[in-house]
Structure formats: structure tokens, C-alpha cells
Amino acid sequence: MSNDSSSQIVTGLRDWIVKAPPGSRLPSTRALVAEHSASPVTVQKALRILAAQGLIDSRPGVGTFVRALRTAQPSDYGWQSAALRSPQFPARPVSTAMRSAPNDVIAFHSGYPDRELLPERLVRAALARASRGDAALSRPPAAGVPELQSWFAHELRTATPAGFAPPTPSDVVVVPGSQSGLSSVFRALAGGSQPVLMESPTYWGAILAASHAGADVVPVPSGPDGPDPVELARAFEETGARLFYAQPNYANPTGAQWSHQRGEEVLEIVRRHGAFLIEDDWAHDFGISTSAVPLAAREDSGHVIYLRSLTKSVSPAIRVAAVIVRGPARDRILTDRGAESMYVSGVMQAAALDTVTQPGWQTHLRALRHQLQSRRDLLAASLRQHAPQVHVAHVPHGGLNLWARLPDGTEVDRFVRECESAGVIIAAGSEWFPAEPAGPFVRLNYAGPNPGAFEEGARVLGSILGDRPNAR
Known part of the structure; x- marks a missing residue:
């Protein structure tokens, strides 16, 4: 509240209200004007402040009165437990990666790039233009704005080798973020306790989406080179699964990128079992020393369901992604999208398309590659120097x-809590395992704010581990 005459009136009346019984009538506006030598506008401002604070009630034509406050009673929502019955799926806490953090901590936990890594100028200009165009007042098609469908199809087409049929714009379903797309894929194709194979470790949001769709998640061990083809084939044979979720490029959390040969081996296994590979290409724009080459580009018989997101690379405020899928599976996914949200905001689609078709977009991506490399190398070097107990077996070629x-x-869990008490927020690796964790892992994001604090953050990690007998 500003230190003006209205604040003085508020202070004086609040003291009067505390001593007055509920229902007492306040002095009239004319009396308050005279008492405080203030204008009627100033008095009315003070009364509005008190009303907003719940201290008084104004009754037009009658007067203003001290509000009768009801004694707060503890809320009892026990009846809801009986009405809702047992939950179909156990409630999970919000992932550490989604937590907001104050500015005075060192944040290694976030799943999103820092603001300075985003094309802010392009995004602001795109949103301004979108708000002035037809998208601001019209309903887009259910499958997406045709121009944006064409852009997503073209992006995959440019990676398609000769001899393979490239996707068409009609194969594209625009969705409000890849998380929403994953939910639709799992609901449409794996609901009803059907098994879904997943790399382990893998993206926590995919585990959550599959579980909430009622799927039975089956982990397949995966390392820096991707899943073991022998283990993958065994999992298909033992479970009869028809879906395998994977991230062939810069996997979250490991940063793994499959070789061309590993991709071919996985595709052959998927085809042999008449199954689908759900390829999550969330980090397509985050290559550092390599570029992302989608498996979907060299599979044209409908076995690959491809997801490409713009949310992290354009802006977290523009939740736009695409599912590229051929055949009847597309119709099922589009039907699920209709039941869930009908269509994606035309303004968001227009802004996303505007951003990625500007000449400055490619310039931004080139600069981003160097920025990510600098941050990755700084964090890795800081850990080697100040926290050698924190072992990074694989420095990724891309990702975050x-x-x-x-x-x-x-x-x-105790280590994470102690780090946070010391001003460093990290994410426990257990969130990324579909079943039991394979070891004591943590995920450290190098795309977060204030890279100048990375060295100090590594010092904190090393110090806390150094205080433990088993770390010496």
C-alpha cells in the first residue's frame, strides 16, 4: 500500500474496526472527509481497500458496516473419499522438473531451457502478429492449421532418404504439447491394461501418461547407446506388447543418441512383432555436436508414431507439438484429441509457425548450439574438479x-534434501525409472539459469558427498 492519505485513513479505520463489535456502522463519508481533511475520492479509495481485505461491508443507500466474520471451521472433505472410491491410479507428486525455484538458488532441476536460450524477440513479434490476424477470432481445424501441418511434415520430409515415402501434411495431428500427444497415443492405442515397453530410465512424463491411460508399463534396460536389441526382443515376446516408447535422440534423462545401426535393429524388431515405436523427438532442436535424425524418416509402413515438440525450443508459453502417424492409428489418436480438447488454439499455432519460419529462427538455432555446448562443458568440468564423486559416464551430444x-x-532422497538446504536444487533420478531405480542417480540440467553459478553448485554437491563416510 502506498504511503498517502488513503493509507493513513485505512490504518485509522482498521484500529477502530478491531475495537468495534461486528455490524457497527462506520462514520459517513462526509464525516471521514472532515475528520481526515481528505477528498471524497481518497476516502472512497480507503474504503475499497478495507472492503477488499474483508473488514467491511458496504450497503448502498444504508451505510458501511464492520463485517461480521464467521469463525473459521476446519474443512472436512471426508465425504469425497467415499464418493470417489479408490483411485484407479495412485497419485504421483508433481515432478521435481516442474518446480519453480527462487532466484537465490542454483537450479539444476528444471526440464526447460533458461529464458536467455529462447528466441524471445521472434516469439514476441510472432504473438503480436498472431493477435492481430484471423487466428485470434476463428476456430482452427481439429487436426491443426494446414500451414503448420505442412511445416511439420516438411521437417520430417527433409530427413527422409531416397526410396522411402515421405509423410504428408494429412498425416500430422497438431497437439497442445508433446505431453498431451503422449497421453492421447497411450489412451488411443494402449488403454485397458495393455503392456507398453519403455526404455529404463526414460522421461517421467511418459511413464505418468502411460500409467494414467491404464497401460502396464514394462521397463527395457537402456544405456548410452540405447536399448539392448536382445532385451527388447525378449520383452516383446514375453509380454505381447504392441507399443514401445523411446527417445532415439538425446534421451531424457541420459542424453543417449542411438547409432544408425541401433535404430535399424530396433525398427526390425518392431516390424517383426507387428508393433508401434513411439518416437519422442522432444530435443530435435537441441543438438550440440551432432544433429537429430528421426527414425520415422526411414520407416513408411506405419510402425513409427513420431512426436515433435516446439514447446521447449520456441517458448514454454507456446505449447504446440505434432504427432505424425499414418493409417487407422491416426484416426484413433485424432478421435481422442477431439474428446480431450477439440482443437489447439489458433493463436498459439500461428505464433509457433511464424517463429519457426522467420529467417532469424535458423540463426537462433546455430547460436543455441554453441550456448548449450558451453554450458554442458562448464558443468561437466565443474563436476570433475569439485565433485569427482558425481560420475557422468556419458557426456551427451545434445539435449539439456x-x-x-x-x-x-x-x-x-536425503542427498537431494541436503543439497536444497545448501541452496542447490537437483532432481532425484528415481523419477525417471518405470520400475525400481538401477542405482543412485541424479539428473542435472545444464540449460538452467545463471551458468556462472555452476562451479559453486558443483562445489556444494562435492562437499555434501565428501561429508559421508561411504563417499571417501
């Missing part, structure tokens, strides 16, 4: 994260 193993015997 380092996947690190702590010394055996480390209580990860």
Missing part, C-alpha cells in the same frame, strides 16, 4: 541434461 551416478550406498 547430464545423467550422473552417485557413490553406491548414497541415500539419494
